[in-house]
Amino acid sequence: MNLVYLIPLFPFIGFLVTGLFRKQLSKSLISIIGCGTILVSFIITVVLFFQIKENGALPVHALFPFIPANDFKIDFAFQADQLSILFSLIITGVGFLIHVYSTAYMHEEATAHYGRYFSYLNLFVFSMLMLVLGANYVIMFIGWEGVGLCSYLLIGYWFKNDNYNYAAKKAFIMNRIGDLGFLLAIFWLLSKLGTANFADVFAHAKSLTSFDITGITLLLFLGATGKSAQIPLYTWLPDAMAGPTPVSALIHAATMVTAGVYMIARSNILYSLSPIAQNVVTAVGLITALLAGTIALYQNDIKKVLAYSTVSQLGFMFIAMGVGAYTTGVFHVLTHAFFKALLFLAAGSVIHAMSGEQNITKMGGLRKKIPTTYITFLVGVLAISGFPFTSGFISKDEILVAAYEHNKIVFFLTSFAAVLTAVYMFRMLFLTFFGSFRGTSEQEHHLHESPSAIIVPLIILAILSAFGGFIQLPDAFGGDDFLNQFLSPVVPAVTHEDSGAAMKEYNILVATVIGLAIIYFATKKAFAVSQWTDVYSGFKKVIANKFYVDELYDMIVVKPLHNLAGFLKRVIERSGIDGIVNGVGSFIQYSARQLRLLQSGQIANYVVFMVVSIVVLFTVFWNQTVIINFLQKIF
Amino acid sequence: MPIEYYIALASALFCIGVVGVLTRRNAIVVFMCIELMLNAANLLLVAFSKMHYGIAISNKEAATAAGTDAQLFVFFIMVVAAAEVSVGLAIIVMMYRNVHSVDINFLNRLKN
Numbered sequence: 232m233n234l235v236y237l238i239p240l241f242p243f244i245g246f247l248v249t250g251l252f253r254k255q256l257s258k259s260l261i262s263i264i265g266c267g268t269i270l271v272s273f274i275i276t277v278v279l280f281f282q283i284k285e286n287g288a289l290p291v292h293a294l295f296p297f298i299p300a301n302d303f304k305i306d307f308a309f310q311a312d313q314l315s316i317l318f319s320l321i322i323t324g325v326g327f328l329i330h331v332y333s334t335a336y337m338h339e340e341a342t343a344h345y346g347r348y349f350s351y352l353n354l355f356v357f358s359m360l361m362l363v364l365g366a367n368y369v370i371m372f373i374g375w376e377g378v379g380l381c382s383y384l385l386i387g388y389w390f391k392n393d394n395y396n397y398a399a400k401k402a403f404i405m406n407r408i409g410d411l412g413f414l415l416a417i418f419w420l421l422s423k424l425g426t427a428n429f430a431d432v433f434a435h436a437k438s439l440t441s442f443d444i445t446g447i448t449l450l451l452f453l454g455a456t457g458k459s460a461q462i463p464l465y466t467w468l469p470d471a472m473a474g475p476t477p478v479s480a481l482i483h484a485a486t487m488v489t490a491g492v493y494m495i496a497r498s499n500i501l502y503s504l505s506p507i508a509q510n511v512v513t514a515v516g517l518i519t520a521l522l523a524g525t526i527a528l529y530q531n532d533i534k535k536v537l538a539y540s541t542v543s544q545l546g547f548m549f550i551a552m553g554v555g556a557y558t559t560g561v562f563h564v565l566t567h568a569f570f571k572a573l574l575f576l577a578a579g580s581v582i583h584a585m586s587g588e589q590n591i592t593k594m595g596g597l598r599k600k601i602p603t604t605y606i607t608f609l610v611g612v613l614a615i616s617g618f619p620f621t622s623g624f625i626s627k628d629e630i631l632v633a634a635y636e637h638n639k640i641v642f643f644l645t646s647f648a649a650v651l652t653a654v655y656m657f658r659m660l661f662l663t664f665f666g667s668f669r670g671t672s673e674q675e676h677h678l679h680e681s682p683s684a685i686i687v688p689l690i691i692l693a694i695l696s697a698f699g700g701f702i703q704l705p706d707a708f709g710g711d712d713f714l715n716q717f718l719s720p721v722v723p724a725v726t727h728e729d730s731g732a733a734m735k736e737y738n739i740l741v742a743t744v745i746g747l748a749i750i751y752f753a754t755k756k757a758f759a760v761s762q763w764t765d766v767y768s769g770f771k772k773v774i775a776n777k778f779y780v781d782e783l784y785d786m787i788v789v790k791p792l793h794n795l796a797g798f799l800k801r802v803i804e805r806s807g808i809d810g811i812v813n814g815v816g817s818f819i820q821y822s823a824r825q826l827r828l829l830q831s832g833q834i835a836n837y838v839v840f841m842v843v844s845i846v847v848l849f850t851v852f853w854n855q856t857v858i859i860n861f862l863q864k865i866f
Numbered sequence: 867m868p869i870e871y872y873i874a875l876a877s878a879l880f881c882i883g884v885v886g887v888l889t890r891r892n893a894i895v896v897f898m899c900i901e902l903m904l905n906a907a908n909l910l911l912v913a914f915s916k917m918h919y920g921i922a923i924s925n926k927e928a929a930t931a932a933g934t935d936a937q938l939f940v941f942f943i944m945v946v947a948a949a950e951v952s953v954g955l956a957i958i959v960m961m962y963r964n965v966h967s968v969d970i971n972f973l974n975r976l977k978n
Contacts, residue, residue, distance in 0.1 A: 833971060834970050834971075834973060835888060835889075835971070838888055839888055842888065
């Protein structure tokens, strides 16, 4: 029996129940329903995962025809193959931990808002599962839009703060720009192939012209840049930190932003046919990784640093996609989901302990005060920095190897971005947990370790971050290359040339040495907190201001649009349309006022009118043939 | 006499009447001018009836009644005009009693 439709069904039920009865249910009941539905989904996913591991992909399961029109048909169909079940595992697994974490983190909210929060979270998980389990691009697009919507709802969760609303709108609009690209790509596919089913599209991909393929893949990639926060549509992600911290962990680190990567991995057959699109993907990923990594160096908000590191890590994934190492990209999605969720949740725990303080220059010395959070955070930092044999090390190393085999320049720049990762992560670690406490005494008094609902997910994620990479341990260390084999029916396995193994050792060595050197370097510098609070000058100022990208977008997109809107409002609306309407009115008023004067009450005037009118009428009567001829000539 | 003379005379009388109505303010003079126009029309009616009668005679139509209807019409008009004069003069008298003037420009009370 094909149970795949049950996976998204349960979060949907959870969404309806917690959303509709948020005022009636108690907080603990909402927590149980909210987390329970995800747990059920997770268990089903695990069962299906082992089923698929044994027997291969399940057949496509069509629930009902979604758009039936003559001989054109789009089914509401689900598909559980190796790739989508892997993503479902990440979504439900990490999602469940984050739900549990949220029960403690959001505990001070009013009951109705608490219910609203969990209904949004469940809706988000539902949308994300639709996205990865859909068997055609249209169902995928439904999920795609759904996560965009939930992102908007959750970023603007504290809707009484206008800045948060602004961030929510920004995220939604930037996503919409990408969505347009995705939608156009779907239409393009439908017009050329008449189907959006993955199986049919990929089977007939070769019949498309190279122009079509390139166009479609580039439009799909535009969609991916919106959802996965790549240049040019990445600026919404750092602003999205306005939402509650678990939301940042769930949406903006572990799941939603990986939608673009999933989409490209899913469409790998199309991308492999278009070298131009692959190069674009690589270039965009590379530039994003470097740019975001640089910006992260000078951010002082703990969540902003993590946000930029997410953008940077997503860049790594796109580099992997671009150089054709799809499995590697998916692997990095997996490990990134672990350590980024861990980092965000640990950061949430820090913020919780610091009574809402997010500025890392005002923290310091928290190592002793909140030791469990510190240790888990440290594991996360080591993993993302690529400390040997953590999950991040293995996945990032594979990306570097793939890049090396593709192009040396890409390899060196990617390595540099990896070094940047280590630097900004350790800078944050030292500022937050080492040195002396720099907050207010009130905060110091209030410092406490978080409750177990926060700590337990942290520990589980820390274990996964540390050892999760071993499922894809490279051959050089005697690993069995599990993920590569597992995904090979959907995604072509990454194969290395003969020199691959030796090359890998070399890479690992270099990355480790550089990493350790940087860590030492960063340790020395980052202790001096004054280093980071000064007003910057020169190039540092440019970086600290995020390369003025927001200002640039403001200037070239927002301002002109505002001006256009202002022009339309002032000139077209006020002068034009209002002018016509008011003009008709005032013309009638004016002419009536003038015509009124004709009725003077002077009999003599009336008689004059009468006589003149009679004369005119007689003239017309006598000359009527002339006049009729004249009128006929005109019309 | 040729008919054109009558027409010219009637037109002249009518125009004098019109100009008088348009220019004079004295209600009695205006009234007289209206009578003048009325009589210009009467004159034309009589003149044309005589003309038709003459044509019928010259066409050897013995015991013809051609044109007589217009002359009858003129009598009716004179009767109606007499009635109109009595009403009109009565109005003018009433007006004089009320505003102590026969200036028609005083009669603009309906204006506002």
